[in-house]
Amino acid sequence: MAGVNGEPAAVSADDDPGVVVDRVGKTYDGDGDPVRALDDVSFSVQEGEFVCLVGPSGCGKTTLFRVIAGLADATDGEVRLGGTPVTGPTTDMGVVFQEYHLFPWLTVEENVGFGLERSDPSGGAAERAARVDEMLDLVGLTEFRDSYPKSLSGGMKQRVAIARALAVDPHLLLMDEPFGAVDAQTREMLQRELLDVWASTGKTVLFVTHDVAEAVTLADRIVVMAAEPGRVREVVDVDVDRPRERGDPAFGEHVARVRELIGARP
Numbered sequence: 001m002a003g004v005n006g007e008p009a010a011v012s013a014d015d016d017p018g019v020v021v022d023r024v025g026k027t028y029d030g031d032g033d034p035v036r037a038l039d040d041v042s043f044s045v046q047e048g049e050f051v052c053l054v055g056p057s058g059c060g061k062t063t064l065f066r067v068i069a070g071l072a073d074a075t076d077g078e079v080r081l082g083g084t085p086v087t088g089p090t091t092d093m094g095v096v097f098q099e100y101h102l103f104p105w106l107t108v109e110e111n112v113g114f115g116l117e118r119s120d121p122s123g124g125a126a127e128r129a130a131r132v133d134e135m136l137d138l139v140g141l142t143e144f145r146d147s148y149p150k151s152l153s154g155g156m157k158q159r160v161a162i163a164r165a166l167a168v169d170p171h172l173l174l175m176d177e178p179f180g181a182v183d184a185q186t187r188e189m190l191q192r193e194l195l196d197v198w199a200s201t202g203k204t205v206l207f208v209t210h211d212v213a214e215a216v217t218l219a220d221r222i223v224v225m226a227a228e229p230g231r232v233r234e235v236v237d238v239d240v241d242r243p244r245e246r247g248d249p250a251f252g253e254h255v256a257r258v259r260e261l262i263g264a265r266p
């Protein structure tokens with residue numbers, strides 16, 4: 001299969017405006033023995049690229065996600081977004097979690113607009129309203145703008161979360177198992193919708209999943225991690241034309257390759 005890199009991408013201080021994960025390590029104190037959750041993790045996501053991160057349980061996906069999002073400190077190395085080191089949560093990153101994290105007391109419209117006021121308090125109300133309208137249209141929720149989260153399906157809640165993350169026009173959309181809590185049919189629909197959103201906005205996306213078929217459906221490249229300690233095993237180019245069909249032999253070959261990498265011994 002063509003296009004598979006044997007080594008993690010080399011990174012340097014002059015990388016492009018996307019995301020650079022540069023020799024990131026993380027050691028937890030643990031209950032006695034320290035736990036090396038991440039070791040020398042390096043890869044980059046080019047601007048406008050869609051990269052998925054997969055790996056076996058315990059390989060450090062959640063830890064790496066938290067470091068990239070600025071929610072946890074790395075023990076070694078750093079993450080740069082647009083050339084600037086990430087030192088804490090930033091509005092330059094739109095973060096979407098598996099649990100929707102919507103505010104139950106706010107309507108769909110208010111949830112989507114929530115970050116706008118905080119990121120640009122001086123911006124005009126009319127501008128903010130127009131941006132919310134645009135985002136609701138993007139995710140197909142205009143007619144549910146006055147609904148509260150409790151009356152929405154899981155798929156709709158996740159669309160609200162995506163619209164909210166994109167509303168502030170972040171550099172990066174960072175997603176942690178965002179479709180893990182919905183049924184298989186809704187999941188495939190959300191995958192298609194996310195690809196449409198990605199195509200129309202040109203956003204850089206880093207998407208963590210443990211579902212290999214999902215990664216092959218979505219990604220330009222897949223960063224495959226190995227465990228103990230968490231590290232990059234290989235970066236796989238997904239050279240399959242979009243829209244991708246699961247029945248396509250090339251799709252199956254990529255799924256098999258990534259599964260083999262995840263299952264392989266160190």
Ligand SMILES: Nc1ncnc2c1ncn2[C@@H]1O[C@H](COP(=O)(O)OP(=O)(O)OP(=O)(O)O)[C@@H](O)[C@H]1O
Nearest residue numbers: 028029030035037056057058059060061062063064
């Ligand atoms: N707060 C913590 N204290 C000590 N060890 C931790 C802590 N959080 C995670 N670890 C350990 O770090 C390693 C990586 O954990 P992490 O949750 O990041 O992996 P993961 O790939 O997200 O796992 P999963 O897919 O099962 O959710 C594991 O060995 C885990 O036990």
